[in-house]
Amino acid sequence: MLLSDMKKGAAGRIAAISADDPLIEAKLREIGFAESDSVELAHIGPLGGTPVCVRLNRTLIALRLDEAKAISVTVEP
Amino acid sequence: MTAAATRIALVGAPNCGKSTLFNGLTGGRAKVANYPGATVETRHGRFETPGGHSVDLIDLPGFYGMSPRSLDEKIALETVLGKDGAAPELILALVDAANVRTHLQSVLQLRAIGAPMIVVLNMYDLALRDGFEIDLEKLEKELALPVVTANATRKAGREALLAKLDGVLAGLKDIKPAPAGAYPAPEDIRAHQGEARRIADAAILYEPLFNRATRIIDRFALHPLFGPAILAALLFFMFQAVFTWATAPVDFLDASAGALGEFLGARLPEGWLRDLLVDGVIAGVGSVVVFLPQIVILFTFILLLEASGYMARAAFLMDEIMHRFGLNGRAFIPLLSSFACAIPGIMASRVIENDRDRLTTILIAPLMTCSARLPVYTLIIAAFIPKETVGPFNLQGLVLFALYIAGIFSAVLIAFLFKRTIAKARSQPLIMELPTYKLPNAKDFFISLWMRASAFLKRAGTVILATSVILWFLAAYPASATSLRESFAGRIGSLLEPLLAPIGFNLEIAIALVPGMAAREVAVSALGTVYAVHGGPEDAQGLAETLQSAWSLPTALAFLAWYVFAPQCFATLATIRRETGSWKWAGFALGYLFALAYLGAGLVYWGARAAGL
Numbered sequence: 001m002l003l004s005d006m007k008k009g010a011a012g013r014i015a016a017i018s019a020d021d022p023l024i025e026a027k028l029r030e031i032g033f034a035e036s037d038s039v040e041l042a043h044i045g046p047l048g049g050t051p052v053c054v055r056l057n058r059t060l061i062a063l064r065l066d067e068a069k070a071i072s073v074t075v076e077p
Numbered sequence: 078m079t080a081a082a083t084r085i086a087l088v089g090a091p092n093c094g095k096s097t098l099f100n101g102l103t104g105g106r107a108k109v110a111n112y113p114g115a116t117v118e119t120r121h122g123r124f125e126t127p128g129g130h131s132v133d134l135i136d137l138p139g140f141y142g143m144s145p146r147s148l149d150e151k152i153a154l155e156t157v158l159g160k161d162g163a164a165p166e167l168i169l170a171l172v173d174a175a176n177v178r179t180h181l182q183s184v185l186q187l188r189a190i191g192a193p194m195i196v197v198l199n200m201y202d203l204a205l206r207d208g209f210e211i212d213l214e215k216l217e218k219e220l221a222l223p224v225v226t227a228n229a230t231r232k233a234g235r236e237a238l239l240a241k242l243d244g245v246l247a248g249l250k251d252i253k254p255a256p257a258g259a260y261p262a263p264e265d266i267r268a269h270q271g272e273a274r275r276i277a278d279a280a281i282l283y284e285p286l287f288n289r290a291t292r293i294i295d296r297f298a299l300h301p302l303f304g305p306a307i308l309a310a311l312l313f314f315m316f317q318a319v320f321t322w323a324t325a326p327v328d329f330l331d332a333s334a335g336a337l338g339e340f341l342g343a344r345l346p347e348g349w350l351r352d353l354l355v356d357g358v359i360a361g362v363g364s365v366v367v368f369l370p371q372i373v374i375l376f377t378f379i380l381l382l383e384a385s386g387y388m389a390r391a392a393f394l395m396d397e398i399m400h401r402f403g404l405n406g407r408a409f410i411p412l413l414s415s416f417a418c419a420i421p422g423i424m425a426s427r428v429i430e431n432d433r434d435r436l437t438t439i440l441i442a443p444l445m446t447c448s449a450r451l452p453v454y455t456l457i458i459a460a461f462i463p464k465e466t467v468g469p470f471n472l473q474g475l476v477l478f479a480l481y482i483a484g485i486f487s488a489v490l491i492a493f494l495f496k497r498t499i500a501k502a503r504s505q506p507l508i509m510e511l512p513t514y515k516l517p518n519a520k521d522f523f524i525s526l527w528m529r530a531s532a533f534l535k536r537a538g539t540v541i542l543a544t545s546v547i548l549w550f551l552a553a554y555p556a557s558a559t560s561l562r563e564s565f566a567g568r569i570g571s572l573l574e575p576l577l578a579p580i581g582f583n584l585e586i587a588i589a590l591v592p593g594m595a596a597r598e599v600a601v602s603a604l605g606t607v608y609a610v611h612g613g614p615e616d617a618q619g620l621a622e623t624l625q626s627a628w629s630l631p632t633a634l635a636f637l638a639w640y641v642f643a644p645q646c647f648a649t650l651a652t653i654r655r656e657t658g659s660w661k662w663a664g665f666a667l668g669y670l671f672a673l674a675y676l677g678a679g680l681v682y683w684g685a686r687a688a689g690l
């Protein structure tokens with residue numbers, strides 16, 4: 001499922017990262033998103049559920065739903 | 078020796094401690110703060126290692142890798158790649174020791190272009206506290222680079238780094254500097270990511286869970302309901318405090334300035350020198366200096382917010398609202414910084430990736446109520462708003478808060494207009510790391526606070542002193558003048574008066590606005606001087622009391638409204654010119670802000686008159 005569709009508190013492992021804009025993909029990777037890393041949707045923004053804040057390894061990253069669509073996650077039950 | 082200084086650049090992700098290390102090694106004064114984008118320009122500093130090597134150290138904005146998007150990241154990368162001159166001979170690649178797994182990737186990118194470097198695991202104290210166990214030898218071997226741990230905030234924490242540096246510098250002649258490299262393709266990044274994780278798995282023996290304090294605080298600070306409530310409460314508290322806590326010290330300074338004036342007035346022989354000192358210097362400069370306590374309180378809050386890590390949270394909470402008005406959430410940080418001063422606020426807009434977003438942020442930054450407006454606001458509020466409490470709140474503090482809100486609202490509306498007209502652009506991405514919370518470092522805090530306070534005093538001793546003296550001459554001469562109107566200043570003011578009379582401004586205000594172009598607080602000193610010169614010689618009452626009898630309430634309110642918008646700060650306009658690269662936008666800001674000021678003051682004046690105030 002896409003990171004942008006995850007519910008608050010859900011966690012999983014990153015399955016793939018791909019964005020239409022190669023620069024966005026590069027940026028996501030550079031800030032730390034990588035296949036098979038674990039992510040947790042830790043917080044959601046107060047207005048319209050965006051941006052979201054994910055815990056990625058030991059960092060917290062804020063991103064808008066548009067950017068979160070670039071990341072697909074295998075959710076762990 | 079200076080010619081032989083080795084150029085060393087500090088490189089790493091935002092918030093990993095580069096500026097702290099820079100300050101520690103060079104005794105420099107770079108801005109240290111716990112949010113991405115605190116450093117937006119390069120800064121050079123010199124120091125000598127214990128081994129006698131002379132070093133030209135360069136502090137850079139943070140970046141995560143070699144795909145720069147925003148101006149600050151481009152500046153950093155171009156320095157590293159030597160696009161603006163000689164590339165650094167050595168790189169200190171800082172990595173947050175608690176985030177080796179994610180941040181090692183950029184080290185590998187740098188290694189791939191062949192840059193000579195030392196890897197510095199900074200914030201090692203925090204990593205150890207959290208329970209990390211890292212096999213440093215293994216890391217060094219896997220990376221094939223020298224690795225050293227550091228705690229940039231302490232002298233003892235920098236010693237190992239200095240020793241390593243001396244070792245490397247001794248053999249540096251044999252190392253070739255990196256060729257100007259190309260930006261890596263995403264495929265390279267993937268490879269580096271895999272390699273970084275393999276190395277991390279090999280070298281990290283124990284990795285604790287995510288910082289617990291941060292997790293607990295964020296449960297509230299980022300909560301969809303509590304989060305915005307906490308943010309609003311924090312800002313509200315800040316402005317109340319600026320008013321209520323400062324009352325006693327401001328009154329004390331005010332009384333001291335008055336007593337000093339009286340003392341000199343009584344001791345000095347009558348003549349122009351006495352008048353210059355009492356009516357020009359003390360009435361002018363003194364009327365501004367008394368607001369030092371408020372400046373100190375405001376900066377205390379801003380510095381603590383910046384150092385704690387909360388700023389990035391505020392940006393997260395505000396992003397969607399800002400986005401709907403056409404701005405980027407990251408613009409919230411420059412705008413909040415503009416509460417201190419618009420100039421660093423405008424500079425901080427370099428973190429905004431899109432040029433049009435950045436332009437909009439620059440153009441609205443002067444609408445944020447900067448600290449130079451505090452003397453103006455406080456003076457008028459103290460004179461015209463009764464000292465009452467409304468429920469638990471101080472009415473004067475509430476009015477001050479309302480003025481800040483007026484600034485914010487107009488900024489948001491203007492941004493909305495600009496985005497639909499002159500700065501059209503599609504929406505921009507937000508990808509931002511939220512740093513873990515940190516207790517502010519006391520030394521950094523006091524140094525920064527002192528820098529702001531002394532800058533304020535320095536301005537009082539230079540710009541404000543100079544304008545006060547000049548204005549005193551213009552207001553006191555020609556000697557034949559029996560009233561302000563006949564003086565030189567009065568004649569200049571008379572030219573503006575017809576333009577300003579419709580919005581309720583009198584001759585004294587017209588005169589004060591002219592030197593007030595230099596900086597906003599100059600208007601206060603100018604009013605102090607103008608009223609002192611032609612006031613009664615023995616009248617020792619403060620400026621606030623003088624204004625109370627000289628101005629009507631609608632005039633006072635119109636004056637406040639004027640200062641919500643008026644672009645009366647030459648340094649801000651010069652910064653806009655520099656950051657946008659043309660006088661066109663500085664001129665545009667000047668024009669639109671004056672138009673708003675005139676309109677705002679007029680509406681308030683006529684509204685207040687109509688309401689019978």
Ligand SMILES: Nc1nc2c(ncn2[C@@H]2O[C@H](COP(=O)(O)OP(=O)(O)O)[C@@H](O)[C@H]2O)c(=O)[nH]1
Pocket residue numbers: 089090091092093094095096097098108109110111112115116139199200201202203227228229230234384515517518521
């Ligand atoms: N405990 C601890 N805090 C540090 C260390 N280095 C930096 N900090 C803090 O980390 C934050 C970010 O530092 P800064 O120098 O502005 O990072 P930069 O963005 O890399 O320039 C500040 O709050 C510093 O006080 C360290 O070695 N130990």
Ligand SMILES: [Mg+2]
Pocket residue numbers: 095096097108109115116137138139
């Ligand atoms: Mg910095």
